[in-house]
Amino acid sequence: MVLSIIRASWQCYTALERRNIALYILGIMLYKFGLEAFNGSIVSLATNRYDYDALVSNSTPKTFERVGLLTGLNQAFQCIGAILIAPLVRRAPTKLVLAISVLVFGLFTALLLIVDASTGGKFMPKGFQHSHPRNDFSYYGKYNTDGLIPIYSVTGIAYGMVELIRRVIPRDIVGGNVQKLRRLDALVHIFYEIAGTGGAFCTALALIPNLGNNYSFIITPVCFAMAACTWYSITNLDFKPQAQEVLSEHPAYVKSIVGSFLLFFESFWTGGKLIFTNRRFIWLLPGYAIALYGHRYLENGIAPAIARRYLGNSAWSQLIVGGSNLGELIGASFVFFFTNLITTPIPWIRLDAVLLLIVWYLPFWYPPAGQVDHVFNESGGAENGGDIHLAILNIGAVQFTTLAVVILGATFVPQGAVAFNPEILFDQKLDTEIVKASKLDDGIDMPKRRKDREYTNNYLTLNGSSHTSRHEVYDGGSRHQRYANVA
Numbered sequence: 001m002v003l004s005i006i007r008a009s010w011q012c013y014t015a016l017e018r019r020n021i022a023l024y025i026l027g028i029m030l031y032k033f034g035l036e037a038f039n040g041s042i043v044s045l046a047t048n049r050y051d052y053d054a055l056v057s058n059s060t061p062k063t064f065e066r067v068g069l070l071t072g073l074n075q076a077f078q079c080i081g082a083i084l085i086a087p088l089v090r091r092a093p094t095k096l097v098l099a100i101s102v103l104v105f106g107l108f109t110a111l112l113l114i115v116d117a118s119t120g121g122k123f124m125p126k127g128f129q130h131s132h133p134r135n136d137f138s139y140y141g142k143y144n145t146d147g148l149i150p151i152y153s154v155t156g157i158a159y160g161m162v163e164l165i166r167r168v169i170p171r172d173i174v175g176g177n178v179q180k181l182r183r184l185d186a187l188v189h190i191f192y193e194i195a196g197t198g199g200a201f202c203t204a205l206a207l208i209p210n211l212g213n214n215y216s217f218i219i220t221p222v223c224f225a226m227a228a229c230t231w232y233s234i235t236n237l238d239f240k241p242q243a244q245e246v247l248s249e250h251p252a253y254v255k256s257i258v259g260s261f262l263l264f265f266e267s268f269w270t271g272g273k274l275i276f277t278n279r280r281f282i283w284l285l286p287g288y289a290i291a292l293y294g295h296r297y298l299e300n301g302i303a304p305a306i307a308r309r310y311l312g313n314s315a316w317s318q319l320i321v322g323g324s325n326l327g328e329l330i331g332a333s334f335v336f337f338f339t340n341l342i343t344t345p346i347p348w349i350r351l352d353a354v355l356l357l358i359v360w361y362l363p364f365w366y367p368p369a370g371q372v373d374h375v376f377n378e379s380g381g382a383e384n385g386g387d388i389h390l391a392i393l394n395i396g397a398v399q400f401t402t403l404a405v406v407i408l409g410a411t412f413v414p415q416g417a418v419a420f421n422p423e424i425l426f427d428q429k430l431d432t433e434i435v436k437a438s439k440l441d442d443g444i445d446m447p448k449r450r451k452d453r454e455y456t457n458n459y460l461t462l463n464g465s466s467h468t469s470r471h472e473v474y475d476g477g478s479r480h481q482r483y484a485n486v487a
Contacts, residue, residue: 027230029195034223036199040318041217047314049145071300074156081160099228105158106224116141124212186336193329200322208315283413353408359400363393
């Protein structure tokens, strides 16, 4: 049964689509493997270095304040990178933008290796952990640990660009057919999490113990370079460059500098207007963005604290991340195999909200430090670190309960989402493929005024059928938009 589903899903794509999908999946697995090595190494490196600095200076450690700042700024810069990508995809093929972005990301990761080596850092000597105190990291480079913050923050720009553009390519590969896209997204995510799970476990169990977390991400630039070459081999996907309309009458150097600056704010304003003025999109903010925040915070905020203070080894945070990636792999597999049974994301989001409450177990968990098997089974008053159980109660259990309530409430916002497993949302069937427009209004007839203050837009699908969208105009008052679709 499983093989028949996979075979049927694969055969629904053309030969060219299958080639591009295979290259895209290979590239994204290389990217994810290197990414897990980098993120896990940097977080554990910062955790160890701040603890070591406090030990050497005989001061109170402020490790997780700094680690929180480190990861928070990185994610903030990811937002900037995601917005800066918009002008680039207008002018160059998506595959080229993606390949260059991941190459730049790789160069930034290599910069940290160069800084450590140039300040006296070296690979962890063999048997170092057994012959030295647990908090001795004298083989690290002699640079200010706060220097990690600006470098890791800047890598967030490239990280955000890659993370956004890799979500655009599937649409370019298979077009707008929702069935194809849904299966492709699930298939890609399965292989993405396979690589992520392997990368996290490999980093925690092999790379960090043998190389030290100051050099355990040495594979990251190599993986990123290989991913860039693989993605560049994808076909051009019918790319047509769009002229920049902002400052089009000014010289090229003015357009390149000022135009990109204006497009940055234009993209931000347009996205906010689309989300906050439309019932179709506003639920995605708590339903997706806040849920993603919880996922990131669990991996980058709670996991390092649990690993260092509960278990006594910061590298084991990657084992927790590996378990998280394994859960994502299982979830992506469910989406792939049940795509025709569960046609909207609503049931999955509700399940996600309920499962967030598992975090309540962590404040009351007292594992013996130094035993790795507890990381797999669940997933503290450590030496010189203090008891963080109350902090885990606040930042973990209480915060994630609030997130669960907000996310669960958001699933009832879309029209038709009251059912346990709604078949469609907003009375809109998404089984037809809408032609991709080069501009926002391409392929759409000018609205025709109706007596009941409704407008009708006509869309042409690739299979020749018509798709009519009827909506009532929002007049600035209390009137809401109303949609109905006829295939």
